[in-house]
Amino acid sequence: DDGGPQPEKHCGHGRGGMGEEVTRKEDKRFITGRGNYVDDIKKPRMLHCEIVRSPHAHARIEDIDGSRAMALDDVVAVLTADDLLEHGLATMPTLMDDTQDVLVNDKVKFQSQEVAAVIATDRYAAKDGAEKVEVEYDVLDPVIGAEEALEDDAPVIREELDDQDDNHIFDWETGDAEATDAVFDAADVTVEEQMEYQRLHPAPIETCGCVADWDPGDDKMTVHMTSQAPHAHRTLFSQVSGIPEHKVRIVSPDVGGGFGNKVPIYPGYVVAAAASYVLERPVKWVEERSENIQTTGFARDYDMTGELAATENGEIKGVKVDVLADHGAYNAAAQPSKFPAGFFNIFTGSYDIEAAHGSLTAAYTNTAPGGVAYRCSFRVTEAVYLIERMVKVLADELDLDPAEIRRRNFIPSDAFPYESATGWNYDSGDYEKALDKALEMADYDHYREEQQRRIEEDADKLIGIGISSFTEVVGAGPGKQCDIAGIEMFDSADLRVNPTGNAVLRVGVQTQGQGHETTFAQIIAEELGMDVDNIVVEHGDTDTEPYGLGTYGSRSTPVAGAAAAVAARKVRDKAKSIAANELEAAEEDIEWDRESGEFHVAGAPERSITITEIAAGAYMNHPGSEEPGLEATNYYDPPEMTYPFGSYIVIVEVDRETGEVDFEKFVAVDDCGNRINPMIIEGQIHGGLAQGIGTAMMEHVTYDDNGNVTGGDFMNYLLPTAKEIPNFDTGHTVTPSPHHPIGAKGVGESPTVGSPPAIVNAVVDAMSHSGVSHVEMPMTPDAVWEALDEAELTL
Numbered sequence: 103d104d105g106g107p108q109p110e111k112h113c114g115h116g117r118g119g120m121g122e123e124v125t126r127k128e129d130k131r132f133i134t135g136r137g138n139y140v141d142d143i144k145k146p147r148m149l150h151c152e153i154v155r156s157p158h159a160h161a162r163i164e165d166i167d168g169s170r171a172m173a174l175d176d177v178v179a180v181l182t183a184d185d186l187l188e189h190g191l192a193t194m195p196t197l198m199d200d201t202q203d204v205l206v207n208d209k210v211k212f213q214s215q216e217v218a219a220v221i222a223t224d225r226y227a228a229k230d231g232a233e234k235v236e237v238e239y240d241v242l243d244p245v246i247g248a249e250e251a252l253e254d255d256a257p258v259i260r261e262e263l264d265d266q267d268d269n270h271i272f273d274w275e276t277g278d279a280e281a282t283d284a285v286f287d288a289a290d291v292t293v294e295e296q297m298e299y300q301r302l303h304p305a306p307i308e309t310c311g312c313v314a315d316w317d318p319g320d321d322k323m324t325v326h327m328t329s330q331a332p333h334a335h336r337t338l339f340s341q342v343s344g345i346p347e348h349k350v351r352i353v354s355p356d357v358g359g360g361f362g363n364k365v366p367i368y369p370g371y372v373v374a375a376a377a378s379y380v381l382e383r384p385v386k387w388v389e390e391r392s393e394n395i396q397t398t399g400f401a402r403d404y405d406m407t408g409e410l411a412a413t414e415n416g417e418i419k420g421v422k423v424d425v426l427a428d429h430g431a432y433n434a435a436a437q438p439s440k441f442p443a444g445f446f447n448i449f450t451g452s453y454d455i456e457a458a459h460g461s462l463t464a465a466y467t468n469t470a471p472g473g474v475a476y477r478c479s480f481r482v483t484e485a486v487y488l489i490e491r492m493v494k495v496l497a498d499e500l501d502l503d504p505a506e507i508r509r510r511n512f513i514p515s516d517a518f519p520y521e522s523a524t525g526w527n528y529d530s531g532d533y534e535k536a537l538d539k540a541l542e543m544a545d546y547d548h549y550r551e552e553q554q555r556r557i558e559e560d561a562d563k564l565i566g567i568g569i570s571s572f573t574e575v576v577g578a579g580p581g582k583q584c585d586i587a588g589i590e591m592f593d594s595a596d597l598r599v600n601p602t603g604n605a606v607l608r609v610g611v612q613t614q615g616q617g618h619e620t621t622f623a624q625i626i627a628e629e630l631g632m633d634v635d636n637i638v639v640e641h642g643d644t645d646t647e648p649y650g651l652g653t654y655g656s657r658s659t660p661v662a663g664a665a666a667a668v669a670a671r672k673v674r675d676k677a678k679s680i681a682a683n684e685l686e687a688a689e690e691d692i693e694w695d696r697e698s699g700e701f702h703v704a705g706a707p708e709r710s711i712t713i714t715e716i717a718a719g720a721y722m723n724h725p726g727s728e729e730p731g732l733e734a735t736n737y738y739d740p741p742e743m744t745y746p747f748g749s750y751i752v753i754v755e756v757d758r759e760t761g762e763v764d765f766e767k768f769v770a771v772d773d774c775g776n777r778i779n780p781m782i783i784e785g786q787i788h789g790g791l792a793q794g795i796g797t798a799m800m801e802h803v804t805y806d807d808n809g810n811v812t813g814g815d816f817m818n819y820l821l822p823t824a825k826e827i828p829n830f831d832t833g834h835t836v837t838p839s840p841h842h843p844i845g846a847k848g849v850g851e852s853p854t855v856g857s858p859p860a861i862v863n864a865v866v867d868a869m870s871h872s873g874v875s876h877v878e879m880p881m882t883p884d885a886v887w888e889a890l891d892e893a894e895l896t897l
């Protein structure tokens with residue numbers, strides 16, 4: 103029912119190629135308890151590192167005394183900034199070219215910042231030692247909140263920086279201010295809404311950690327670490343430490359979730375490596391949960407004001423947005439270097455809008471640094487939230503159905519490739535089709551009637567229906583546009599077919615649970631006619647894998663997936679010449695048949711040969727004109743990004759007495775182009791929707807006025823559990839990417855990006871007949887009850 107050239111049509115080759123629901127190869131290891139995570143690694147003579155953290159958010163360090171810790175039997179060393187200074191490791195660059203203290207040298211800038219490190223023979227001794235380190239602080243007034251930080255009399259947090267006499271980091275602008283103003287002046291109607299995308303934490307189940315092992319015999323540093331980007335981390339490690347890059351090996355074993363949290367380098371990694379270098383023993387550092395939430399990369403924290411200009415029949419003419427961004431104590435956001443606000447300028451969304459303008463100001467505050475792409479392609483989540491909320495605000499202002507207003511403004515399916523008002527080149531899309539499918543699955547008309555009935559009957563529980571028809575941008579590069587710390591964002595695959603016909607695929611991306619060992623093998627199975635069980639996928643070891651930029655921003659399929667397909671096609675080309683030799687035919691007469699997966703002589707399908715037979719020929723009977731072996735490598739620099747999209751419809755029941763929100767129905771229709779493994783995609787969607795519900799309903803890293811993190815552990819930073827998650831009705835359409843070798847787009851983050859506005863729109867929709875235009879996330883029963891109360895809807 104979905105149209106388009108779908109490899110899913112080939113489903114049923116039975117070899118585990120594109121479109122087949124191959125069960126996850128990696129799961130045998132995980133469900134039999136044989137996963138190998140960083141904290142499972144034990145090395146002879148290994149020491150343990152515990153970090154001493156500041157209880158204050160803003161304070162000068164007067165003195166650090168580690169003597170009582172050193173007096174403990176099992177404590178081997180206490181490290182401070184002075185020790186690191188000797189090795190040039192007291193500071194490290196952030197991904198945005200700022201300089202962050204590894205251990206605080208002079209002034210603490212956020213609560214729980216790293217002040218000293220204790221190294222001991224076991225973890226408990228290290229912890230005991232850390233409690234005995236005495237630090238004298240001169241406590242200063244903290245600056246909490248970006249607005250407060252930019253006030254004239256705010257204390258200056260980064261006074262050590264030349265020319266920094268306030269807390270302002272940067273201003274950024276996009277679009278055409280003049281053209282947008284003109285459209286607003288001429289508009290029939292304009293609407294405005296202020297909304298906060300609260301500070302979130304990616305909260306992977308496995309926290310960050312590493313085992314650093316300096317080998318003085320080989321002058322080589324091996325770091326097993328929870329990394330989403332092992333090669334980029336190798337380059338950064340080499341640059342920070344001065345150890346030549348070929349003498350640094352990063353190994354990322356099984357990773358228990360990353361979600362953007364494991365993209366930056368954190369002080370703990372550097373301290374463990376420095377300690378291993380100095381003590382010439384392996385050193386393990388693994389965070390506790392509260393350390394992870396309180397100090398490693400947070401996400402979002404954008405205070406946004408959106409405006410739309412439209413005709414009276416709901417045709418959107420212009421969009422304006424102004425953002426105040428809290429970046430914490432260092433500018434450590436994880437964005438491609440040339441995009442200080444990430445891909446936020448995709449805020450025109452799925453709509454054909456004539457003029458757009460955006461501006462943003464970023465500020466330092468006495469909070470942990472961050473701005474990572476939490477299951478998100480660099481701030482696209484914030485952009486999608488803004489435009490999808492604003493469309494609902496406009497629909498209410500004009501008394502138009504939110505589905506109808508979307509339909510009137512969608513970029514038409516025949517307008518692709520499409521260039522947006524802020525300069526993005528959308529590859530393909532069919533937004534109306536996805537919305538229609540979602541409306542049908544949601545039984546939309548029925549619920550609209552039910553909503554009206556409840557209002558008329560003054561029922562205790564109101565119905566709200568929320569829609570989000572989002573567009574994403576995923577798959578960074580192209581390298582010319584996108585780089586991380588100067589390294590272009592291409593990716594890679596190296597495919598080696600063995601003489602016995604099985605193969606090893608090595609990729610530059612790093613799975614954290616997404617199922618790459620299965621789906622990347624499926625790409626090879628599809629392209630070579632090989633059985634998926636005969637392909638093993640390796641990743642995460644910089645000594646063996648080709649250089650890649652890692653996994654985040656749903657870039658694995660768009661970039662490394664493309665590299666894998668191209669590498670397989672190179673092998674297929676070489677296989678043709680071997681097939682010609684084996685079949686005693688001319689190479690130009692050899693054809694490959696996707697259906698059978700075999701090579702045969704044109705016009706004589708009975709004269710055929712499999713890839714297994716060709717592999718044997720490549721090593722045992724290679725044609726003189728070719729090198730022996732059957733291997734290929736591809737470094738893929740995408741010509742463009744891919745633009746997955748979807749329509750989500752959420753139907754909620756809001757209790758007027760308690761403010762509680764129940765999910766009646768949750769429909770998610772996604773389009774990620776051609777699909778590799780529908781079952782894995784479904785799993786990705788379910789997980790991402792759960793995170794979207796956490797975002798909309800529960801999660802928030804909060805601070806009090808003294809800079810204490812009051813939402814910094816799982817008692818206070820609430821994650822959704824199975825109890826809070828409803829059943830999801832998932833559906834899909836297929837609009838292939840025209841420039842991707844297998845027509846695929848990314849999918850991993852679509853549900854996290856697309857669902858929060860659908861959920862907020864639903865809750866607002868339950869109350870919009872009484873004038874409610876917005877409820878801030880997280881929409882706890884308290885917050886919803888207050889909105890009900892203000893609208894005089896409480897019982």
Ligand code: CDP
Pocket residue numbers: 616617618621622653654655656657658659660774775776777778779780782783786846847848849850851
């Ligand atoms: O970069 P990341 O792996 O997080 O995201 P992704 O490229 O969107 O892929 C997430 C998972 O979904 C991977 O296992 C992909 O291979 C799979 N996927 C798929 O089966 N078909 C697609 N069109 C896109 C992703």
